[in-house]
């Protein structure tokens with residue numbers, strides 16, 4: 085006869101419980117203890133239900149209220165059905181009905197949980213964004229400046245600053261031409277631009293208005309409008325305080341996860357770190373779109389050709405496949421999805437008003453001539 | 459083998475005297491002192507996969523130690539096991555039955571006890587206990603430790619246990635997570651998520667909770 089490992093609860097036992105082997109017979113289930121004691125529940129009074137920590141523990145009860153047999157061994161219910169035949173059929177049906185009911189409840193609970201998750205997924209991020217933007221607006225611009233100063237030491241590591249007037253003056257003149265299109269509080273910032281000697285095609289702006297253009301970008305650009313387009317884009321990150329919004333957002337995500345998890349250990353800790361990293365390495369899609377569209381408007385208002393920005397994106401994506409030096413394209417790696425962005429920009433350009441263009445005092449050609457190793 | 463839990467209940471520690479040829483399995487960080495000829499061997503806590511899962515989701519250590527007094531040793535090896543939190547330890551006897559232990563409760567076990575990892579479910583995660591639990595079964599002795607005193611409780615009707623207090627339970631009990639009261643009182647009354655436990659079976663509770671300590675510490679840091 086088949087035996088199933090399990091146990092017995094009975095007030096007569098020394099500890100109130102003991103391990104036992106459950107043996108389904110033709111008329112009753114027996115629980116045999118190591119001590120030799122045997123507990124019996126006849127099928128005529130047997131009631132069974134699943135429960136316990138895993139939900140798979142089968143409990144057997146009979147006429148004696150203080151006696152419960154239990155086992156988690158698979159196949160016990162089937163063995164009771166087979167051994168008892170019609171005698172145990174009622175009890176077996178009762179256990180199965182209970183099991184089906186539990187499954188239904190589980191399914192319903194999971195459904196509700198899933199619905200709540202989906203609802204949160206769609207409602208929390210927009211609310212969160214509004215909260216972040218509100219929080220950033222409460223912070224004075226001087227916080228951006230401080231943050232930019234902290235980060236500016238990183239800039240020194242990229243390469244030496246180029247002080248040659250033909251190069252530095254060129255970049256500065258572009259910023260000065262773009263400046264009047266910015267709101268007064270941004271114009272009041274120290275919008276200082278530094279050209280850094282590097283093979284990288286890159287430009288960036290720190291919170292608070294300090295900007296860097298790497299000389300590789302000047303070498304790759306086909307005209308002043310391309311350089312102006314990139315710089316206008318970067319200035320718009322400053323104007324919309326994207327850096328601050330980013331950091332506050334990342335901090336908010338970490339705080340929220342910490343509150344939810346109790347502490348940020350284990351998986352949630354890893355998720356929080358990942359979120360922070362992602363947040364600090366590149367701006368969000370909406371931020372980039374905002375910098376693109378406001379950037380071309382700013383470039384056009386300063387008399388630059390707004391087509392310079394999408395033309396530069398296109399040039400970067402064209403030289404990307406056969407590029408021998410991946411570091412030459414670092415601006416593109418921090419600004420992905422260029423096809424969509426080019427399309428969005430080209431759609432917006434016909435509606436822009438370009439101010440009258442006056443010749444630059446410093447030209448791209450002169451700047452490039454002054455660069456070493458060209 | 460002889461064993462004794464000393465300095466109960468506040469700073470309980472476990473002394474095990476192993477005769478040559480005897481060994482116990484212990485939580486990786488539990489050994490505080492031992493005779494020079496004691497041999498320690500680290501192995502995965504509940505198998506490689508289980509150990510990794512428990513590390514990630516349950517905050518447990520990756521390894522357990524097999525602590526042995528090798529045959530031919532000059533005498534019995536006396537080993538002292540401690541736990542990280544101040545509190546009591548208890549000795550439980552398994553004779554074919556199974557117990558589930560929450561993170562950190564396991565101190566040591568004799569050879570006939572097998573250690574396994576079992577999925578604990580969402581209720582356990584919400585109760586702050588992690589997704590996996592340690593399953594001890596077989597025949598032998600298990601020592602568990604807790605923060606504060608440890609009290610066993612026989613469950614017949616449903617009881618409500620604040621999260622962080624349950625450290626061990628028999629597999630016959632059913633655990634669901636729930637809110638202590640309504641949503642409002644749960645979030646503003648400080649009770650939050652509780653465990654609703656139904657029997658039959660026995661549970662072991664620790665009188666203090668690490669969450670409580672963390673909250674108390676935080677309130678004094680700020």
Ligand SMILES: [Zn+2]
Pocket residue numbers: 317318321367372375419
């Ligand atoms: Zn950008």
